[in-house]
Amino acid sequence: MSAGKNYIDIFSGNRDLIDKGSAGAMNALRDKALDCLVRNGLPHKGLEEYLHTDVEEWFEPDWGMNLSRIDMHVDQAQAFKCNVPNLSTQLYFLANDEFAASDTAQKAQLPDGVYVGSLRQAARINPGIVEPYYGKLADMDRPGIAAFNTMFAQDGMLVYIPDGVVMEKTLQLVTLLQSPVDLLTNRRILIVLGRNSQLKFLLCDHTLTTNNFLSTQVVEIFAGQGSNLEFYDLEETHNANRRVSELYISQEADSHIEADYVTLHNGQTRNTVFSTFAGRGAFLSLNGIAITDREQHVDNMTFVDHRVSDCTSTELFKYVLDEQSTGAFAGKVLVRHGAQHTESQQTNRNICLTRQARMFTQPQLEIYADDVKCSHGATVGQLDENAMFYMRQRGIPEAEARMMLMQAFVGEVIGHVSLEPLRDRLNRLVEKRLRGELSKCEGCRACR
Amino acid sequence: MMLKIEDLHAGIEGKEILKGINLEVNAGEVHAIMGPNGSGKSTMSNVLVGHPKYGVTQGKITFKGQDLLAMTAEERSHQGMFMSFQYPVEIPGVSMTNFMRTAINEKRKALGQQPLSPTDFLKLIKEKRDLVKLDAKFMNRSVNEGFSGGEKKRNEIFQMAMLEPSLSILDETDSGLDIDALRIVADGVNRLKSPETSVIVITHYQRLLDYIKPDIVHVLYQGRIIKTAGPELALELEERGYDWVIKEFEDSQK
Numbered sequence: 001m002s003a004g005k006n007y008i009d010i011f012s013g014n015r016d017l018i019d020k021g022s023a024g025a026m027n028a029l030r031d032k033a034l035d036c037l038v039r040n041g042l043p044h045k046g047l048e049e050y051l052h053t054d055v056e057e058w059f060e061p062d063w064g065m066n067l068s069r070i071d072m073h074v075d076q077a078q079a080f081k082c083n084v085p086n087l088s089t090q091l092y093f094l095a096n097d098e099f100a101a102s103d104t105a106q107k108a109q110l111p112d113g114v115y116v117g118s119l120r121q122a123a124r125i126n127p128g129i130v131e132p133y134y135g136k137l138a139d140m141d142r143p144g145i146a147a148f149n150t151m152f153a154q155d156g157m158l159v160y161i162p163d164g165v166v167m168e169k170t171l172q173l174v175t176l177l178q179s180p181v182d183l184l185t186n187r188r189i190l191i192v193l194g195r196n197s198q199l200k201f202l203l204c205d206h207t208l209t210t211n212n213f214l215s216t217q218v219v220e221i222f223a224g225q226g227s228n229l230e231f232y233d234l235e236e237t238h239n240a241n242r243r244v245s246e247l248y249i250s251q252e253a254d255s256h257i258e259a260d261y262v263t264l265h266n267g268q269t270r271n272t273v274f275s276t277f278a279g280r281g282a283f284l285s286l287n288g289i290a291i292t293d294r295e296q297h298v299d300n301m302t303f304v305d306h307r308v309s310d311c312t313s314t315e316l317f318k319y320v321l322d323e324q325s326t327g328a329f330a331g332k333v334l335v336r337h338g339a340q341h342t343e344s345q346q347t348n349r350n351i352c353l354t355r356q357a358r359m360f361t362q363p364q365l366e367i368y369a370d371d372v373k374c375s376h377g378a379t380v381g382q383l384d385e386n387a388m389f390y391m392r393q394r395g396i397p398e399a400e401a402r403m404m405l406m407q408a409f410v411g412e413v414i415g416h417v418s419l420e421p422l423r424d425r426l427n428r429l430v431e432k433r434l435r436g437e438l439s440k441c442e443g444c445r446a447c448r
Numbered sequence: 449m450m451l452k453i454e455d456l457h458a459g460i461e462g463k464e465i466l467k468g469i470n471l472e473v474n475a476g477e478v479h480a481i482m483g484p485n486g487s488g489k490s491t492m493s494n495v496l497v498g499h500p501k502y503g504v505t506q507g508k509i510t511f512k513g514q515d516l517l518a519m520t521a522e523e524r525s526h527q528g529m530f531m532s533f534q535y536p537v538e539i540p541g542v543s544m545t546n547f548m549r550t551a552i553n554e555k556r557k558a559l560g561q562q563p564l565s566p567t568d569f570l571k572l573i574k575e576k577r578d579l580v581k582l583d584a585k586f587m588n589r590s591v592n593e594g595f596s597g598g599e600k601k602r603n604e605i606f607q608m609a610m611l612e613p614s615l616s617i618l619d620e621t622d623s624g625l626d627i628d629a630l631r632i633v634a635d636g637v638n639r640l641k642s643p644e645t646s647v648i649v650i651t652h653y654q655r656l657l658d659y660i661k662p663d664i665v666h667v668l669y670q671g672r673i674i675k676t677a678g679p680e681l682a683l684e685l686e687e688r689g690y691d692w693v694i695k696e697f698e699d700s701q702k
Contacts (some may be wrong), residue, residue, distance in 0.1 A: 390537040390591075393497050394551040394607060395525035395558070404550065408541025408590075 003059040004041040004148075008034065012153050014067050021069040023123035024129040026188070029140075033150035036140040042141045043244075050143065052328035053270045053299040053429035058214055058242045063184035065152060072096055074178045075208060082174050082204040087421035089172035089202065092116070092157060096177060097185040097215075099155050108169075114164035116171060119188055120155040129160045133192050137274075138219040144272060145244045149186050149218040156188030157199065163194035163224070163267050170200040170419065177241070178217065180206035184307035189219040192229040200230040200419060207237040217245035223255040230418060231259040233271075236429075239294060241267040246274070251311075253279025260417060261288040262426065263298045264433050273302040277311040277339075288317040289413045291318075291433050292325035292357075299328040306339040309369075313343075318413050319350040320406050320434070321357035331376070332364040339369045346376040348352060351383060351409060353402075406434050449510070450475045450615055450646045451496075458495045460633035465491040467671035473615070475645040480657055480682060481650045483668035484690045489650045490534065492668065493619045496648075497531045498524050512614065525551075530613035532604040534620040539591035544603075544619035547591045548610055550571065555611065576609040580636040590659065598629035605636040615642075617648045622656035634659030654686035667693050 011018070011034060019027045043049070043118045044056035066072060074095030091102040099118035115122055115129055121128045140147040157173055177185065193199060207213055223229055235243065243266065251257060263269055275284055289296035304313045319327040350359040363376040383405050391401035410430055417423040449472065456469040465488045471480065473479050483489050495502045496509070496523035509516040513526065519527065539547065552572075553563040564572070575588060578601040593598050601621055608616055622630055637647065637660050649660055657665075657679070665681040666673045667690065674697035675681065685693070 137547065198672040337669050378453070384537075384539075386537045387539045389499055390533065390539070391547070391551075392521040392546070393525055393531055393533075394548075394611065395522050396550050397522045397554060398520070400550065400554065404546070408539065411541045 003056050004037060007059065007148065007151075007298055008038060010065075014059045018152065018154060019065045021067060023120045024114065024127050025123045025134040026120065026153065027111045029135045033140050033147045036147035037151060040143055040147065042148065043145065047143045049301060049330070050270075052326070053268070053297065054320045055145065055244050055270055058268065061182070061212070062213055064181055065186070066096060066098075067152070067154070069098065069154065072098070072179060074176050074337050076100065076102070076176065078176060078206070078208050081206070082172065083168070083423045084202075084421050087170060087419060087425070088117070089170045092171065092173045094157065094173060094175045094187050096179065096183065097153070097155055097187045099157055099399065100274075111165045111167075114165060114167070115158055115160040117158060118155055118445045119158045119190060119255050120431070122158045122160075127194065130158065130190070133190055133220065133222055135220075137222070137250055138218050138246065139248070139274065141292070145216045145246055146218055149188060149216040149246075152216075153186040155190040156190070159191045159199065160196040161193050161199055164196050165194065167199040167200070170202055172202045172204065172353075173311070175203070175205045175215075176208055177206065177213045177237070179211060179213070180209070182212040184214045186216045187218075189217070191219070191229070191231075193221070193223050193229060195224040195252075196226040197224065198228040202230070202422065203231075203233045205233070205235040205237055205243065207241050210238065210240065212240045212242075212299070213237070214242045215244070217243065219245070221249045221257070223249065223251045223257055223282075223348050225252040226254045227252070227293045228256045229258070232262070232417070232422065233260070234262045234264065234426075235266050235269060239267045239296065243268070244270045244314045246272045249273070249275040249284070250278050251282040251284065254281040256283045258285045258416065258418065259287070260413070261300060262412070263288070263292070264289040264429055266296055266298060268297045270299045271301070273300075274305070275313070277301065277308050277313075278306040280308050280310040282311045282312075284313045285416060286313065286315045287413050287416050289410045289430070290321075290327055291410065291430065292318075292327060293322035294325060296325040297327070301328075303332045304334070304344065306333070306335040306342045306344065309338060309340045309342065311339070311342060312448065313345075315346040315348075316416070317348045318410050319359060320353065320410060321350065321359055322353040324354075324356045326358040326360075328360040329378070330362040330364070332366070333374065333376070335367040335372055335374060337368045340371040342369060342372040342374065343372040348378040349409070350378075350380045350405065352380060353383070373426070403431070403434050407431055449473075450477070452510040454508045456495070456504065456509065458491060458502055458504045458507075460491065460502050464528075465671050466495065468567055469507070469671070469673060471666065471673060473646050473648065475614075475646055476607070477664065478647045478649065478660060480639070480662035480665045481648060481654065481668055482654075482665060482682065482685060485652065487668045488671040489652075489668055490619060493617045493648075493650055496617060497529060503683050521560070525611070526555045528613070528614035529617070530608050530611055531617040531619055532601070532608060533622050535622060536592045536595075536600040536604055538593045540593050542591050544587045544589060544591055545573070547609065548662045551607075552610060562632060570693060572610065576606055579639060580606045580633055581608050597624040598626065601625055601629060601633050602636070605633050609636065611642055612640075614644065615646050615648070618648065618656075619650050620652065621649070622651055622653065630656065631659060654682045657682045669694055669697065
């Protein structure tokens, strides 16, 4: 509780400053958020859902936050690293937790009624597309980070797509963490999809300087009837980064969502996904990859709520853990009374490359309907020795054979990505990562 | 000399299975190693290709003038040793093309050659596929995944053709093959034969030897070669079984 208390004091002492650096709908929820944090504290290891990740501990250092919205220099040119060859994206930034659009994105002509931009700005000038949605999915009154994030978040991104609009270009949001001192950032993303609208959204999370970072990220997605969303969240940060993110999804009838988490390089990460089917005939494909080494830690928790009948969810999470790194996956699927004809499949497969690497996996299936097809499976193992030897007999050196097997292992998840250029890019990034090339980011202290 | 095995003792998990093997294979020769189940045939092939689970406790193996036991499995492959697996392994997610390209180019790298150009590589694939009548669709599939038993064995010989080994070990290649597949596989092996290359056929049955004619036949029993003779020995074994050879051997030991 102590860490949480400290932030409650900071919040109370700086309330005016926080409000001043933000706007309307965002400020309106802060009191309620404070109540929730006072009641629940920060998520800690004593809670079942946080058994393997002590998020509260991450908050213990006396983190600085940029509550007065000082203009911090962030080198947007660094985002070139996120370029996806052959994929033309509309590029936006979160410089620490302050929104910015690239020059081309600023000039871009968006379809009528579409808003893509700063969440704070939208709350100020167009509250009608923020208030009905902001904070409506994020559940602040449960163990998690939503309350904390709602208290402190001052900006972020809003993507509002009206009925029937198809966004051709992929929207890419690059989070760049750059600061001369250790920094705690709080970012908020809101995606509202009208009926039969379509969107592809790629989120890239990066650290540019070597100091310690802690980020909270809350994403809320409203998927209207018949809408289609591809959502990719790619983390490529350094070892001194801590990230706790929550994704809330609500899907109306016949909507279709593909959401993929890729933790390519990180420090300590906790991602939580809460997804609810609110209308029949909806489909969710939720997947993840984590590649870890050294002391890295990745914890993904998913909760898929089949509240209505005739919906389908599939989950595939794969981890490759090297050295002393640890991973955790907990996936809960709830099929409620009356949610007949639910189809749900959850798979978590993991490879521990060393005896020191640890994986904790916990599939959970709760079913209260009788006409459903649900399955889950989890495995923790090593690389297939027979395959290794077969490859070596054909002249493929051991290290290369290992690499190919690992790449094939996570490749199954990348196969879900429907944007072909992004799929190619991810395959290349994974290969570089497995070859140890990504972790050498210009000799930075944090990755050594 | 292609291969010279001297007083080889080897086993798995501390259990000695080969108890003093002596064998010489010259370039251009086809040797058959036959024997009842449990005689050590698979151990012998695995030791030759350097399977890490098998340990050599005594003896010496010289392959093309080099100390074979000092080489890793991949180095043996680069130097021209190939084994057709009794149970080819499925590798989900690794396409045949990627697998073959990596294998070929790693060998070329080890021999100080430039990687094969994509065009030459595709040409080579086409040529070698025809040899064992392996359909082009298999090249985009994962290695051995979803292949039938016969397709897996043909795939082994296809890989052999691609890698152009100097010594090929066919470990129970006939097991699980119908007569047509057997013929295709044997035909592939025969067409790859040359005065510079050798083949060791390890088999329980004579059947395969109808198609791949051995020059020399050995009988392996309890980790030792107890009889060596010409191709007529295989026929005799087919007719009379192994008991008479074993008895002959046991009598000679008295």
